[in-house]
Amino acid sequence: MRIINGYGTLSMKAFLLFFGVSSMALAHHSAALFDFSQSVPITGIVKLINVANPHVKLILTITDDKGTAKDITYEGHSRNNVYRRGWRPDMVKEGDKITINYAPTKTGEDGGYIQSFTLSDGRQF
Helix, strand or coil, rough: CCCCCCCCCCCHHHHHHHHHHHHHHHHCCCCCCCCCCEEEEEEEEEEEEEEEECCEEEEEEEECCCCCCCEEEEEEHHHHHHCCCCEEEEEECCCEEEEEEEEECCCCCCEEEEEEEEEECCCCC
8 A cells, every 4th residue: 555644545545534424424314214294193102202312212102993002113303402492301201191293204104203292281392
């Protein structure tokens, strides 16, 4: 390998730059999976809520018209974004009944991207 100013060849620099940048891009997934032209409301019981970076993770137990319960996973904004909208750690707990509005997946799979929460007392964030 030919050395140029102690950094290696130009092709090695390009290789490292490409893979360095592409690995960072892969580390953060896109919201392109979701159809933001829709906002679907759904009510369920919180099975798990994790408000951490990079995204909120929420698992709701949803009961259909036939009485069958199903756990569905949703994701949302970052911790910083939900804090700015007024969310605090004690507001939503496992076992709480809440309503969310979410952007569904473009593939029609269960789940989606949380756009808002409505708590049982009517507070929304």
